[in-house]
Amino acid sequence: MSVPQQTKELSLKGKHCLTISEFSSEEIQFLIDKAVELKTNGNGQKPLSGKILGMIFEKNSTRTRVSFEAGMLQLGGQAIYMNSHDSQLGRGEPVSDTAKVLSHYVDAIMIRTYSHERIQELADHSDVPVINGLTDIAHPCQALADVLTLKEQKGTLKGLKLAYVGDGNNVANSLMVISAKLGIDFVIAAPKQYWPAEKVVNECKEIAKQTGSSLLVTEDVVAAVKDADAVYSDVWTSMGQEEENEQRLKDFSGYQVNEALVNHAKPDYIFMHCLPAHRGEEVSAEVIDGTNSVVFEQAGNRLHAQKALLVELLKD
CATH class of the missing domain: 3.40.50.1370 (Aspartate/ornithine carbamoyltransferase)
Structure with a gap:
């Protein structure tokens, strides 16, 4: 009798989320299944204890800010909010410099901005995952x-x-x-x-x-x-x-x-x-x-x- 092969678990560790195009059908389904699991099991799990999410907002937000911040807290981590008035990005610091600096401080960066080229540049120079909270061409979350x-x-x-x-x-x-x-x-x-x-x-x-x-x-x-x-x-x-x-x-x-x-x-x-x-x-x-x-x-x-x-x- 042949033994069924086990499905290899997908890993998205360290990946950026800039557009949905970057994810395969299997990876998207994997994320949906994970969301159902987390929603069903409530807030008992704390898999992101000690992790920090840096959140950059260059556009106003209610749902994106609160859902990301609440999500990190429920998962055991923390979130730091920054807007263009509070950060050096608003004073003209290059995106590449911001990415390199934040990579030393946080475990991931979420940005909500206008130009998609801006988030792409951030990802190109970041050593941590970058998540698109909205740009002019994509809203993957x-x-x-x-x-x-x-x-x-x-x-x-x-x-x-x-x-x-x-x-x-x-x-x-x-x-x-x-x-x-x-x-x-x-x-x-x-x-x-x-x-x-x-x-x-x-x-x-x-x-x-x-x-x-x-x-x-x-x-x-x-x-x-x-x-x-x-x-x-x-x-x-x-x-x-x-x-x-x-x-x-x-x-x-x-x-x-x-x-x-x-x-x-x-x-x-x-x-x-x-x-x-x-x-x-x-x-x-x-x-x-x-x-x-x-x-x-x-x-x-x-x-x-x-x-x-x-x-x-x-x-x-």
């Missing part, structure tokens, strides 16, 4: 929390249809990549000038061929939402785009997720939003505050997804 929520709500991921309605921004980019890697059919509906970058779309289409999923970018919002298992929205104007707000409100006027639109989704669809939300703009109050909405469970899962990431990147 949000995507991990999103698929954790989908798995909890639907019991499976492969074969689900996820419809994203709105700007092809950093959240859309990361959702699109993680969906392709996990076999989720992804559709994004937006005015053509707000579609995701063609490079990212083509990358995801190639991944989708391997996982058997599909990807569609369209202006037809009804077709996008038709028979969707989950409908996702985000603000039409992100931080740093305030001067475009008036034009964006006009351009997205037909893309509000409301009761009329979600009637085209499956009866048991779930509504998702990364928050903060603008009721009456990208989503109606009836939808986001309705019985199909899981936005607060989704926000809560930022804590558990990020705890899984921290544990695996920093494990001894």
Whole structure:
């Protein structure tokens, strides 16, 4: 009788988390499973005792700051908060110098900033893992929390249809990549000038061929939402785009997720939003505050997804 081979446990120790593209399908699933384990077992485990996370914020935050700080505390570690006004980065110190210095003080660095080139430079010169808390093109921690929520709500991921309605921004980019890697059919509906970058779309289409999923970018919002298992929205104007707000409100006027639109989704669809939300703009109050909405469970899962990431990147 042959003895079944044991599956080799994955190791993410020391790896950076800059985009979802850097993680394989197996690694993403590994992180989801770890998040479920940590969420189920509560706060009894302290695997990061003695570890310190340095947190750099160049953009405002509620969920990212509190979830990372709370996560480190629950795991037995500590977090140090820095913003651009408190650090030498705000006075023009080179990112490379900051990375080299912080590598002597902390066990990992999380940064929430504008330019993705800035976080890439930080990672290039850091001796400790660097985690993307949001940049202008990617939001990997949000995507991990999103698929954790989908798995909890639907019991499976492969074969689900996820419809994203709105700007092809950093959240859309990361959702699109993680969906392709996990076999989720992804559709994004937006005015053509707000579609995701063609490079990212083509990358995801190639991944989708391997996982058997599909990807569609369209202006037809009804077709996008038709028979969707989950409908996702985000603000039409992100931080740093305030001067475009008036034009964006006009351009997205037909893309509000409301009761009329979600009637085209499956009866048991779930509504998702990364928050903060603008009721009456990208989503109606009836939808986001309705019985199909899981936005607060989704926000809560930022804590558990990020705890899984921290544990695996920093494990001894």
